[in-house]
Structures are given as C-alpha cells and as structure tokens.
Amino acid sequence: MDPNQRIAKISAHLNPPNLVQMCDGSGLKRVGCRAKGGSPGFKVAILGAAGGIGQPLAMLMKTNPLVSLLHLYDVANAPGVTADISHMDTSAIVRGFLGQQQLEEALTGMDLVIIPAGVPRKPGMTRDDLFNINAGIVRTLSEAIAKCCPQAIVNVISNPVNSTVPIAAEVFKKAGTFDPKKLMGVTMLDVVRANTFVAEVMSLDPREVDVPVVGGHAGVSILPLLSQVKPPCSFTQKEIEYLTDRIQNGGTEVVEAKAGTGSATLSMAYAAVKFADACLRGLRGDANIVECAFVASHVTELPFFASKVRLGRCGIDEVYGVGPLNEYERMGLEKAKKELAGSIQKGVSFVKK
Ligand SMILES: NC(=O)C1=CN([C@@H]2O[C@H](COP(=O)(O)OP(=O)(O)OC[C@H]3O[C@@H](n4cnc5c(N)ncnc54)[C@H](O)[C@@H]3O)[C@@H](O)[C@H]2O)C=CC1
Numbered sequence: 177m178d179p180n181q182r183i184a185k186i187s188a189h190l191n192p193p194n195l196v197q198m199c200d201g202s203g204l205k206r207v208g209c210r211a212k213g214g215s216p217g218f219k220v221a222i223l224g225a226a227g228g229i230g231q232p233l234a235m236l237m238k239t240n241p242l243v244s245l246l247h248l249y250d251v252a253n254a255p256g257v258t259a260d261i262s263h264m265d266t267s268a269i270v271r272g273f274l275g276q277q278q279l280e281e282a283l284t285g286m287d288l289v290i291i292p293a294g295v296p297r298k299p300g301m302t303r304d305d306l307f308n309i310n311a312g313i314v315r316t317l318s319e320a321i322a323k324c325c326p327q328a329i330v331n332v333i334s335n336p337v338n339s340t341v342p343i344a345a346e347v348f349k350k351a352g353t354f355d356p357k358k359l360m361g362v363t364m365l366d367v368v369r370a371n372t373f374v375a376e377v378m379s380l381d382p383r384e385v386d387v388p389v390v391g392g393h394a395g396v397s398i399l400p401l402l403s404q405v406k407p408p409c410s411f412t413q414k415e416i417e418y419l420t421d422r423i424q425n426g427g428t429e430v431v432e433a434k435a436g437t438g439s440a441t442l443s444m445a446y447a448a449v450k451f452a453d454a455c456l457r458g459l460r461g462d463a464n465i466v467e468c469a470f471v472a473s474h475v476t477e478l479p480f481f482a483s484k485v486r487l488g489r490c491g492i493d494e495v496y497g498v499g500p501l502n503e504y505e506r507m508g509l510e511k512a513k514k515e516l517a518g519s520i521q522k523g524v525s526f527v528k529k
C-alpha cells in the first residue's frame with residue numbers, strides 16, 4: 177500500500193469518532209474501527225461497568241477469548257472506561273453506554289448480563305444497609321433485562337445478594353420471563369476466600385483447594401462446608417472456628433481495611449470473571465462445569481439458596497444438595513436459613529408491594 181494511504185488509514189482510526197462504537201449520551205452513535213477482528217463468541221453486558229468492581233471486571237472480560245462483544249453500561253464515566261479498555265489488543269469488541277436512555281441498547285442481544293451496579297458498604301454497615309438504594313437499582317436493571325434480553329443468563333453481584341436475587345426473580349416473574357436456570361447470585365468470592373484461607377492454614381496451593389460454600393452471601397448465611405474440602409483435610413475445632421469466622425467476615429475485613437473508601441473490588445472482579453467464564457463455558461457446551469451460586473432452589477424449604485450448581489447450555493442444568501454435614505455445619509445451616517428467610521422475603525415484598 178502507498179505510504180500516504182497507510183497514514184491516511186491510521187489517521188482515520190485515530191479520529192475520535194472512529195475509536196470505538198460508543199453511545200456517549202449526546203445521541204451520537206459512533207461506528208467502531210474494530211468492527212473486523214471480533215472472534216465468534218458470546219455477547220456480555222456489564223451494568224455498573226465504571227465502578228470499583230466494574231472496571232477491573234470489564235478489563236478481565238476483555239481478555240476472555242469466549243467474549244466477542246462487551247457492552248459497558250453505567251450511569252457515569254462509561255465513555256472513559258470504554259475508550260480505555262477498547263485499546264487492549266484482544267479480540268472482543270467493546271461498546272460503551274451511558275445513562276438510562278441507553279440501557280435498552282446496551283442489553284439487546286446479550287447472552288450474559290453481569291450486574292455490579294450499586295453502592296458498596298462503609299465500616300459499620302451491614303450488606304442489608306445497602307438495600308434501600310440497591311434494591312431500586314436492581315429492579316430497574318432487571319425490568320430492562322426482561323424487556324431486552326429475557327433469554328440472557330444474569331449474574332447478580334449487587335448487595336445484598338440475599339435480597340437482590342429475589343428482587344430480580346420477582347421482576348422477571350411479573351414480566352413473564354422468569355427462568356430459574358438463568359438467574360444466579362454471585363457468591364464466588366466466598367469460595368475464592370475459603371480456598372485461600374484453607375490453603376494458608378493447611379500450607380497448600382490455593383489453586384488445588386476446593387471449598388464448597390453454601391447458604392447465602394451475608395454473615396452467618398455464608399456457610400463453608402469444611403468437612404467437604406478437596407483435597408480432604410482434617411481440621412482441629414479451633415481451625416474450623418477460625419476459618420468459618422474469617423470466611424463469613426471476609427467482606428467486612430476488606431471494608432474495614434479500606435476505611436470508608438469501599439469494599440472488595442479487585443478480588444470480586446477476579447471472582448466474578450471466574451464465575452462468568454464458567455457460565456460461558458457452560459453455554460458453549462463444556463461438560464462438568466460446577467460452581468457455587470445463590471439460585472432458585474429446592475435444596476431447603478427456602479425459595480433461594482446457594483449451593484453447587486452444574487452449568488450448561490441453558491444456564492443451570494442441576495442444583496446439587498449440600499451433601500453430608502457434621503454437627504457444627506448442621507447448626508450453621510439452621511442459623512444460615514434463619515438469616516436468609518428474612519432477606520429473601522424482604523426482596524420479594526419490595527417488588528410485590
Ligand atoms: N456479591 C459479592 O460477592 C460482592 C458484591 N459487592 C457489591 O457490588 C456492588 C458494587 O460495588 P463497587 O463496584 O465497589 O461500587 P462502586 O460504587 O465503586 O461502583 C458502582 C457502580 O455502579 C454504578 N451505578 C449506580 N447506579 C447505577 C444504575 N442505576 N445503573 C447502572 N450503574 C449504576 C455507579 O455509577 C458505579 O460506577 C455493591 O453493592 C457491593 O456491595 C461487592 C463485593 C462483593
């Protein structure tokens with residue numbers, strides 16, 4: 177190619193309107209210079225993509241070869257995050273969407289929607305203290321999902337997960353689109369922490385440790401099943417109490433260390449990507465993809481419960497029971513269910529009222 181033509185082509189790419197397809201809130205729709213090069217793969221939207229979790233989550237999803245199109249939606253700062261991430265030389269095409277008027281466009285055609293939108297805790301707060309703000313955010317986003325991509329798998333990160341997942345379910349039921357196989361509360365960070373802390377105590381490589389964590393995602397509802405750890409480990413009662421307490425309060429440990437600037441973001445993005453990747457591998461048809469998640473469930477008398485689930489082409493193929501529990505875990509399960517019942521009901525009532 178003539179050198180002048182080459183330079184003209186590069187300049188065209190550097191011309192801001194061609195940098196990335198982005199709806200920037202001005203009604204201007206830009207055509208992406210990366211329209212070519214997208215791999216075959218899944219379409220993923222992140223709602224709350226400019227936040228503490230959203231940004232590293234978006235960055236890591238951009239590196240996932242299973243993602244062909246990545247939609248980044250937020251009510252603030254979506255254009256900047258999108259422009260930044262779109263420069264990464266991986267194949268997923270990135271598009272940004274700013275503000276409620278672009279929410280439907282952000283969601284249309286998506287296979288997987290990940291929701292880290294909402295406020296985080298400050299020291300002294302419980303996750304339930306976030307309910308008043310985050311319940312409304314999750315309801316609005318779920319209404320748009322029901323309208324624009326009712327078939328999508330939905331990963332809810334926004335707290336309190338024990339209530340926001342029932343909220344999303346109620347919204348989908350109202351819209352006639354609820355599919356229990358497709359809605360999952362992300363509890364992966366509890367598993368990630370449990371694997372790390374158990375590995376520390378037992379001097380193992382955390383990548384080789386698998387701790388099932390069941391129940392829910394707040395305080396005593398987080399129930400690590402240390403009797404079922406792989407590889408099999410024998411703990412003293414003191415170790416069991418230390419580990420259970422540390423896993424249940426891992427979120428608070430980070431909130432306090434961050435001293436008012438937020439809660440876990442980086443480890444959460446890591447965990448969210450691990451879980452989203454499992455969902456995408458399931459959608460692709462890979463066998464034996466099993467992870468813990470907070471889902472519609474018949475494992476207990478409660479309508480939602482976190483346990484191991486097998487992910488497949490349609491979302492959740494199978495919800496597994498908790499397996500044999502020891503006395504300590506049986507007592508923990510009772511406490512977890514008590515805590516969960518109120519939080520689930522609170523979410524359901526919020527939509528039904
Ligand atoms: N499930 C889990 O294991 C975990 C959940 N979380 C939860 O994730 C949520 C987000 O945490 P961070 O990213 O640290 O908070 P953040 O405040 O840094 O980011 C939240 C983002 O959501 C956006 N947002 C607010 N309202 C929105 C709306 N209506 N639509 C779209 N986006 C909206 C904000 O503009 C912001 O960019 C919190 O509720 C937090 O408690 C945090 C860690 C672990």
Ligand SMILES: O=C([O-])CC(=O)C(=O)O
Pocket residue numbers: 296297303335365426427428430431439440
């Ligand atoms: O503790 C919080 O508020 C955030 C969270 O859910 C976690 O880190 O597990």
